[in-house]
Amino acid sequence: MNLIEESFQTKQEKKKKRTTGIILGAIILVVIVIIGIASYLFYIQSTTMRLYLDGQSNDKLKQILIFENDGTIYAPIKEIASYLGYSSYNGEYSQRSEDQSKCYVQSDNEVANFSLGSNTIYKLDLTSNNNDYENVYVDDPVIARNGVLYATSEAIEKAFNVSFQYDRDSNRVYIYTLPYLVQTYSPRVLDYGYTALSDVFANEKAILNDMLVVTSGKNDDVYAVIDVNGNTILESKYDNITYLPETGDFKVEADSKVGVMGSKGETRIQIMYDSIDLMDGDAGLYLASNNGKYGVIDIRGNVKIYIENDQVGVDITPFAQNNIKNKYILAGNLIPVRKDKLWGLYDLNGKQLVDFTYDSFGYIARSNRDALNLLVIPDYEVLVACKDDKYTLINSVGQQLFGGPVADDIYMTISGGQTHYYITANNQTMDAEIYLDNIGVRKQSQGGTTNTTTNSSNTSNTSNTGNTSNTTNNTNTQNNQVSNDQAQESEGDQQGSGEGEQQNSEEGTE
Numbered sequence: 001m002n003l004i005e006e007s008f009q010t011k012q013e014k015k016k017k018r019t020t021g022i023i024l025g026a027i028i029l030v031v032i033v034i035i036g037i038a039s040y041l042f043y044i045q046s047t048t049m050r051l052y053l054d055g056q057s058n059d060k061l062k063q064i065l066i067f068e069n070d071g072t073i074y075a076p077i078k079e080i081a082s083y084l085g086y087s088s089y090n091g092e093y094s095q096r097s098e099d100q101s102k103c104y105v106q107s108d109n110e111v112a113n114f115s116l117g118s119n120t121i122y123k124l125d126l127t128s129n130n131n132d133y134e135n136v137y138v139d140d141p142v143i144a145r146n147g148v149l150y151a152t153s154e155a156i157e158k159a160f161n162v163s164f165q166y167d168r169d170s171n172r173v174y175i176y177t178l179p180y181l182v183q184t185y186s187p188r189v190l191d192y193g194y195t196a197l198s199d200v201f202a203n204e205k206a207i208l209n210d211m212l213v214v215t216s217g218k219n220d221d222v223y224a225v226i227d228v229n230g231n232t233i234l235e236s237k238y239d240n241i242t243y244l245p246e247t248g249d250f251k252v253e254a255d256s257k258v259g260v261m262g263s264k265g266e267t268r269i270q271i272m273y274d275s276i277d278l279m280d281g282d283a284g285l286y287l288a289s290n291n292g293k294y295g296v297i298d299i300r301g302n303v304k305i306y307i308e309n310d311q312v313g314v315d316i317t318p319f320a321q322n323n324i325k326n327k328y329i330l331a332g333n334l335i336p337v338r339k340d341k342l343w344g345l346y347d348l349n350g351k352q353l354v355d356f357t358y359d360s361f362g363y364i365a366r367s368n369r370d371a372l373n374l375l376v377i378p379d380y381e382v383l384v385a386c387k388d389d390k391y392t393l394i395n396s397v398g399q400q401l402f403g404g405p406v407a408d409d410i411y412m413t414i415s416g417g418q419t420h421y422y423i424t425a426n427n428q429t430m431d432a433e434i435y436l437d438n439i440g441v442r443k444q445s446q447g448g449t450t451n452t453t454t455n456s457s458n459t460s461n462t463s464n465t466g467n468t469s470n471t472t473n474n475t476n477t478q479n480n481q482v483s484n485d486q487a488q489e490s491e492g493d494q495q496g497s498g499e500g501e502q503q504n505s506e507e508g509t510e
Helices: 003-047 059-063 077-083 153-160 178-191 201-209 317-322 432-438 456-462 472-484 486-509
Strands: 050-053 073-076 087-090 102-106 110-115 120-125 133-137 143-145 148-152 162-167 172-177 211-216 222-227 232-238 240-244 249-254 257-261 267-273 275-280 285-290 293-298 303-309 335-339 342-346 352-358 382-387 390-395 409-415 418-425 428-431
Touching: 050 059, 073 077, 073 153, 077 087, 077 102, 077 148, 077 153, 110 153, 120 153, 148 153, 153 162, 172 178, 178 201, 178 211, 201 211, 201 240, 211 232, 211 240, 222 240, 232 240, 232 249, 249 267, 257 275, 267 275, 267 285, 285 303, 303 335, 317 409, 335 352, 352 382, 390 409, 418 432, 428 432
Parallel strands: 050 172
Antiparallel strands: 073 148, 087 102, 102 110, 110 120, 120 133, 143 148, 162 172, 211 222, 222 232, 240 249, 249 257, 257 267, 275 285, 285 293, 293 303, 335 342, 342 352, 382 390, 409 418, 418 428
16 A cells, blocks of 8 residues: 555544544534423423322413412412312302302302401301301401402311412422322221221311221221321220311210310310210310200310200201301300290300390291391390390390390391391381490490490480481480380399309309
8 A cells, every 4th residue: 555545544534533523522412402401391390380189280270379479379269169079159158149249169068158358267067967167267368359259278278178288399289189088098097907987077077187087896886086197096995986177176975975085185075975066166165965954064174054954055047047157156255045944144154144034035027027037136246135025135245235125026137138137116116236336335346345335315416327217216215215224234234243153153163
């Protein structure tokens, strides 16, 4: 081979190496670009908000949520209901209307009521035998945007019985419905050595607090409570267990007696009563019965009202339009109690405010076709009481506002969506709210109810403030009656106070 041929081959080899190098460099560059693009896409995807409903990504549900800068999440109540297995309606469940400032959602098991500006959600268990509402409180009230009611994720979680979790670091929202959680935990119960997860709706809600009400035995007739990891909270030895969502405790039954146990296994109320029903979770009061008699105990088992009465609480079914949520506690502080066919009143501390005097509480409409049954005037926290077919009003501290039952009728009407209250006496009718304003009883929005001060001159000066259906003379007639009975009212108050002190003293001795 000559020198010319060797030189040509060398050039060819060098050119081939350069081409190979260029190709390799291009391939490496393309790979780097692809990796960069993939990394960027992964970063975008990982930082983009994602929502998972029962483990499945749901972009449509994500789009209806509103995320505030402070991390608060709002959801349109009626729209999110359809994703969570609920129907939704305007108005209130117990008082049907097209009021768009209120709405309620309903499943096969439960109803939840929302109201614009309110931090309270009223829930009714449709599977229960009673009509007692559960009060659920949230930090932020219901708001409206473009005429649509919105609630926070906290309210959605509590109202719809879901787990609603927002991980801000990963920008992920996880929502799990109660049916999904029941389905998830049911197989685990078998692994923990029990036969089944309780299918009682109230018991299923314990899952939302990481607790499981489980059964065992040949007939699934022995109950226990465990946590979601299988650790025992209440041993497998009870004849029945019912979860109490308002308090987070458990009503337990053994040998035909009932008591209350806490979520850490502690005894709240000894198992010694024939029946126990939660009266009010906020006040921590229970209705207890033994041998056909009823009384009130608190969450620590202390007797507040002796178990010697024929009835505690009133039947509120005749007063559906009055929108009463609790049959045990009326006007914010009054517990109605019946003994020997007569009714009296206690306060939340168990002090007797009114002796067993009245035939009934509430007015049942009779002659006036526009009149509706009335139990309380809620804005003023006053209760209608009846004695010998005459009526009076009693405020939240047990004072009779008329000095005694003198009215022929005390009723309500609803017209154009507005509720009005009226008092009829001596063949004259007056607006009840005007009367209450005149004698110094303030609406709750104005700072609560004051003690009645029946100053005739003051009420006369203000009696022209808007009684559209009656004259000033009607107001003055009623106020004069109140003034004449003032001495009797004072004497009655002192008697009631003395009896209440005696009751407290007896309880302390017990």
